[in-house]
Amino acid sequence: MHPNMLNVSIKHFCTICAAILVLLLLYLPVNGQIIKQTIPDKTVVLTFDDGVASHYGHVAPLLKERGFGATFFVCEFPPNFADSTLYMNWRQMQQLDKMGFEVANHTHKHAPVGKLPEEDITRELSYIENKFDSLEMTSPISFAYPGYSMSPTVLQVLDQKGYLLARAGGSRPYNPLKDHPYLLPSWATDSGNEATIMEALQQAKNGQIVILTIHGVPDLEHPWVNTPPEMFQRYLDYLTENHFRVLSLKQLTEFIDFKQAGKKLKADFDKPLRN
Numbered sequence: 001m002h003p004n005m006l007n008v009s010i011k012h013f014c015t016i017c018a019a020i021l022v023l024l025l026l027y028l029p030v031n032g033q034i035i036k037q038t039i040p041d042k043t044v045v046l047t048f049d050d051g052v053a054s055h056y057g058h059v060a061p062l063l064k065e066r067g068f069g070a071t072f073f074v075c076e077f078p079p080n081f082a083d084s085t086l087y088m089n090w091r092q093m094q095q096l097d098k099m100g101f102e103v104a105n106h107t108h109k110h111a112p113v114g115k116l117p118e119e120d121i122t123r124e125l126s127y128i129e130n131k132f133d134s135l136e137m138t139s140p141i142s143f144a145y146p147g148y149s150m151s152p153t154v155l156q157v158l159d160q161k162g163y164l165l166a167r168a169g170g171s172r173p174y175n176p177l178k179d180h181p182y183l184l185p186s187w188a189t190d191s192g193n194e195a196t197i198m199e200a201l202q203q204a205k206n207g208q209i210v211i212l213t214i215h216g217v218p219d220l221e222h223p224w225v226n227t228p229p230e231m232f233q234r235y236l237d238y239l240t241e242n243h244f245r246v247l248s249l250k251q252l253t254e255f256i257d258f259k260q261a262g263k264k265l266k267a268d269f270d271k272p273l274r275n
């Protein structure tokens with residue numbers, strides 16, 4: 001081979017290498033940094049809202065038995081928080097934390113934060129943080145919008161306070177490469193939508209996670225979001241028999257870098273976010 005020809009082919013080879021390298025570098029920052037490790041198919045997150053009494057008395061023991069993770073979003077639901085037949089007391093919420101569940105912030109009084117000014121949002125969140133602190137509970141990193149009430153101001157407060165993620169509605173799967181961590185979508189269960197929820201569970205694949213929002217099991221005070229215990233049992237059996245991985249929101253930090261996601265993704269309020 002003529003020495004010049006060798007030179008030319010090395011040059012060509014290097015041009016191809018450089019092109020591949022550039023393409024890799026363009027691709028990696030988006031994918032490589034938000035996703036810490038591949039999200040297995042059949043990953044489901046269970047979240048329970050409003051600090052309902054049945055969460056402590058009925059739900060938590062059933063989840064524990066199966067080794068399922070879950071997030072409990074607690075508040076002092078007005079006006080009947082003090083009624084122990086309807087709501088958990090703080091000792092019970094503390095117990096959930098001790099049992100290894102994630103206990104997280106749903107504001108002091110189930111406030112429609114999306115309609116409030118910054119000072120009021122801050123006060124509503126701080127009350128729960130201080131309560132956790134005084135009871136030596138794990139500091140909350142997750143938030144859920146009461147009544148799916150949200151605004152850019154709430155997102156600012158969450159950021160200032162160092163929250164990693166916040167759960168909304170929207171009845172669609174969570175795609176960590178597309179959904180902003182402060183606008184995680186979920187489906188809400190009620191006594192009439194078992195078929196919808198079963199269909200939703202089928203969408204936990206190809207990097208998408210299904211998050212369920214569950215109220216009381218049963219919910220005596222808010223019958224429109226009631227999940228009957230027999231129905232809940234069927235969900236648990238289905239998840240077990242079909243080898244789903246059932247986690248809390250916090251356990252997703254094993255797979256997702258929420259801080260990176262927050263920096264890279266736009267908070268899009270035009271997507272469906274309410275149930």
Ligand SMILES: [Zn+2]
Pocket residue numbers: 049050106110145146147
């Ligand atoms: Zn709520």
